[in-house]
Amino acid sequence: MLSNWYIELQRVTLLVLATTFIGFFFDHALIGLIVGLTAYVLWNVRQMSRLESWLQHQELDKLPLSEGLWGKLFDSIYRQEKEHQSGKRRLQTIIDRIQQSTAALQDAVIMAEYDGTLEWWNRSTESLLGFRSPDDGGQQITNLIRDPDFVEYFESEDYATPLVINSPINPNMVLEISVTPFGNDDRLITARDITHIEHLERMRKDFIANVSHELKTPLTVLIGYLETLIDYSDDNDRWLRIFHQMQTQATRMQDLVQDLLILTRLETTEINLEEQPVNLNYLLENIAAEARTYSNGEHQIILNCENEIEMSGSYDELRSAFSNLIINAVKYTQSGGRIEIKGYLDRTSIHIEVIDNGPGIDQKHIPHLTERFYRVDESRKSDTGGTGLGLAITKHIIIRHNGHLGIESRLGYGSKFSCEFPIALLSQHQQLA
Ligand code: ADP
Numbered sequence: 255m256l257s258n259w260y261i262e263l264q265r266v267t268l269l270v271l272a273t274t275f276i277g278f279f280f281d282h283a284l285i286g287l288i289v290g291l292t293a294y295v296l297w298n299v300r301q302m303s304r305l306e307s308w309l310q311h312q313e314l315d316k317l318p319l320s321e322g323l324w325g326k327l328f329d330s331i332y333r334q335e336k337e338h339q340s341g342k343r344r345l346q347t348i349i350d351r352i353q354q355s356t357a358a359l360q361d362a363v364i365m366a367e368y369d370g371t372l373e374w375w376n377r378s379t380e381s382l383l384g385f386r387s388p389d390d391g392g393q394q395i396t397n398l399i400r401d402p403d404f405v406e407y408f409e410s411e412d413y414a415t416p417l418v419i420n421s422p423i424n425p426n427m428v429l430e431i432s433v434t435p436f437g438n439d440d441r442l443i444t445a446r447d448i449t450h451i452e453h454l455e456r457m458r459k460d461f462i463a464n465v466s467h468e469l470k471t472p473l474t475v476l477i478g479y480l481e482t483l484i485d486y487s488d489d490n491d492r493w494l495r496i497f498h499q500m501q502t503q504a505t506r507m508q509d510l511v512q513d514l515l516i517l518t519r520l521e522t523t524e525i526n527l528e529e530q531p532v533n534l535n536y537l538l539e540n541i542a543a544e545a546r547t548y549s550n551g552e553h554q555i556i557l558n559c560e561n562e563i564e565m566s567g568s569y570d571e572l573r574s575a576f577s578n579l580i581i582n583a584v585k586y587t588q589s590g591g592r593i594e595i596k597g598y599l600d601r602t603s604i605h606i607e608v609i610d611n612g613p614g615i616d617q618k619h620i621p622h623l624t625e626r627f628y629r630v631d632e633s634r635k636s637d638t639g640g641t642g643l644g645l646a647i648t649k650h651i652i653i654r655h656n657g658h659l660g661i662e663s664r665l666g667y668g669s670k671f672s673c674e675f676p677i678a679l680l681s682q683h684q685q686l687a
Pocket of ligand 1: 578582583584586587610612613614615623628629630640641642643644645646669
């Protein structure tokens with residue numbers, strides 16, 4: 255750069271010297287000097303104007319030719335502009351490829367602004383959600399997908415779990431919608447057709463419900479006859495042992511069928527919750543008394559309710575949920591252990607907790623505990639007579655009451671099962687107090 259600057263300096267010096275010399279020759283050296291400098295300034299202004307008009311017209315190939323520093327300046331701008339343009343072309347090719355592959359996706363992909371203004375969508379969006387291109391561009395997504403569940407979901411900004419709705423253009427099509435915030439707080443919305451999966455899921459539920467229902471009567475008959483057989487085999491120890499074993503296993507099957515039927519009923523979302531005011535203090539006292547009988551004095555069972563709590567919900571379902579947690583605590587805690595049942599309120603929630611100092615549960619099992627038939631290996635071996643459905647039922651009931659089940663545990667220290675319900679479920683008179 256220094257050498258360019260040096261050459262330019264030489265050039266201006268030579269020009270000024272030449273004009274001064276000519277001026278001197280005519281006895282007007284100063285005028286010669288002024289003419290030389292003016293010519294140099296005018297030449298620079300001309301180069302600037304060429305540069306300006308070249309940049310203005312964006313005709314890259316019509317590069318102005320020039321000498322010295324200006325020539326170099328034109329060359330380097332030309333090179334940079336070329337690189338910029340080829341970079342732009344490369345990026346455009348990548349964007350085109352991404353758009354082509356997204357357009358070919360079977361899932362609907364929609365890009366929208368933070369407030370739901372539609373920016374872009376792929377072809378599948380038109381067949382799954384009925385968007386029309388280009389007419390619907392710039393519309394609000396909630397004007398096109400009007401399902402109140404979707405509107406609430408989109409506006410909630412809590413997209414942790416996907417939403418399942420029916421397609422606005424085909425009520426028989428079931429869609430799973432996910433929203434992902436990206437970039438400048440924009441939204442990427444995807445919709446997947448899960449009609450087939452939903453259909454299989456319904457078949458699975460119907461199958462379990464039908465089998466359980468069909469097994470109920472034969473099992474009742476079997477257990478009835480076994481009781482009669484036990485009554486009639488008073489003196490025969492060998493037969494009595496066999497009948498007792500058969501009775502235990504048949505009762506276990508009956509429990510399983512019973513739990514499966516409860517679970518199926520809870521999973522059928524069409525069945526509405528039978529809501530009534532439930533006095534939790536009374537309910538928990540009742541379950542604690544049952545747990546004491548079940549424990550046979552082997553555990554210390556403490557009930558600690560800080561507040562009077564009356565919440566709206568299904569008495570039978572809540573009883574079943576809390577009872578599962580409390581009886582589990584008794585079942586899995588060694589004798590001499592301590593079980594505390596706590597109930598309290600805070601500004602946002604109703605809390606019920608069951609805390610034991612039993613063997614605890616390894617962290618790796620915790621996410622699976624509420625799955626159907628999931629039982630921690632140890633409990634399988636010790637054969638507690640459980641069905642592995644208790645926590646699945648409890649979780650369903652809590653979700654039906656808009657609540658959340660939390661499980662914390664440490665091996666060797668104990669476990670804490672906490673149920674949290676929205677404070678809005680608290681009976682009206684308590685909320686006002
Ligand atoms: P089950 O009918 O086997 O009790 P659940 O669904 O109620 O089925 O519980 C699932 C598993 O979670 C149990 O098999 C047991 O291993 C574990 N579990 C539940 N509650 C406790 C607890 N309080 N302490 C230790 N383990 C527990």
